[in-house]
Amino acid sequence: MEYQNILVETRGAVGWIQLNRPEAMNALSMALVSEVGQAIEAFQADDEVGAMVITGNEKAFAAGADIKDMEGQDFIDLFLADFPYNRRDGWDSLNTARKPIIAAVSGFALGGGCEMAMACDFILAADTARFGQPEINIGTIPGAGGTQRLTRAVGKAKAMEMCLTGRMMDAEEAERAGLVSRILPAEELEAEALKVAGKIAKMSRPAVYMAKEAVNVAFESSLQEGLRFERRAFASTFATEDQKEGMNAFVEKRKPDFKHR
Numbered sequence: 001m002e003y004q005n006i007l008v009e010t011r012g013a014v015g016w017i018q019l020n021r022p023e024a025m026n027a028l029s030m031a032l033v034s035e036v037g038q039a040i041e042a043f044q045a046d047d048e049v050g051a052m053v054i055t056g057n058e059k060a061f062a063a064g065a066d067i068k069d070m071e072g073q074d075f076i077d078l079f080l081a082d083f084p085y086n087r088r089d090g091w092d093s094l095n096t097a098r099k100p101i102i103a104a105v106s107g108f109a110l111g112g113g114c115e116m117a118m119a120c121d122f123i124l125a126a127d128t129a130r131f132g133q134p135e136i137n138i139g140t141i142p143g144a145g146g147t148q149r150l151t152r153a154v155g156k157a158k159a160m161e162m163c164l165t166g167r168m169m170d171a172e173e174a175e176r177a178g179l180v181s182r183i184l185p186a187e188e189l190e191a192e193a194l195k196v197a198g199k200i201a202k203m204s205r206p207a208v209y210m211a212k213e214a215v216n217v218a219f220e221s222s223l224q225e226g227l228r229f230e231r232r233a234f235a236s237t238f239a240t241e242d243q244k245e246g247m248n249a250f251v252e253k254r255k256p257d258f259k260h261r
């Protein structure tokens, strides 16, 4: 598969996707989002890959949707196309991937860039990372999940302030607020993201899928429904060979050898 706007490679068991429009701060053109979706689908279908990483460059993870693409659009164009989800192969693939996806963020993650990072399963941030939903500055609002995912991640007060004023959060504030799982020195981000994704890729794949689904259910259901889902998913791991192997290995004081079955 030939990609114009992203660099894609397999690093061990990790699918690596690097946004690559440095001249435009990795602005998310429709073509770029579509290619991200195609890469995710390809890695999802590849049995050798157990987790993915999406990253940008040191200046920008992504500075949002491509404003030059969008500026000439009017309501009816966007409404009928269901923008920005009109490239369903892009945002939908990200939102529905079963393999875990880590966002490794350096520099700006703004607008759709912040939304793309939040749509990943968790964010590892460089100490240079800056997050924001600045759409208000250009007379619009977030459209790819910003008002919803940011509010769930950092709470109403911070999300409201950021969406109403366009204020950015630096990496430390983002970590304190729960938006990112960890901060790393910028020069260590890539290696650490690869290490963490590689670690996940070695785990039992059915258990990884169930853990991801169960955590995501917490965002979409009541506590009781979530707890019931978790118990059912927990019990079903006992139908896998990997659970037998994992627990045997613990008892026998050795490393497990998961077969993803």
Ligand SMILES: CC(C)(O)CC(=O)SCCNC(=O)CCNC(=O)[C@H](O)C(C)(C)COP(=O)(O)OP(=O)(O)OC[C@H]1O[C@@H](n2cnc3c(N)ncnc32)[C@H](O)[C@@H]1OP(=O)(O)O
Residues within 6 Å of the ligand: 023, 024, 025, 027, 028, 063, 064, 065, 066, 067, 068, 084, 108, 110, 111, 112, 113, 115, 134, 135, 137, 138, 141, 142, 143, 144, 146
């Ligand atoms: C997905 C939705 C529905 O939620 C909608 C959105 O995402 S709307 C977009 C929200 N994002 C923004 O408003 C951020 C826009 N960018 C900036 O504010 C700044 O570029 C910056 C703070 C990220 C960086 O500033 P600076 O270092 O001064 O670099 P610039 O000279 O501004 O940018 C360099 C180059 O990149 C182009 N660029 C940057 N962002 C975008 C963008 N979102 N879309 C299109 N192009 C972008 C910028 O125009 C410059 O290119 P040239 O004009 O020099 O060719």
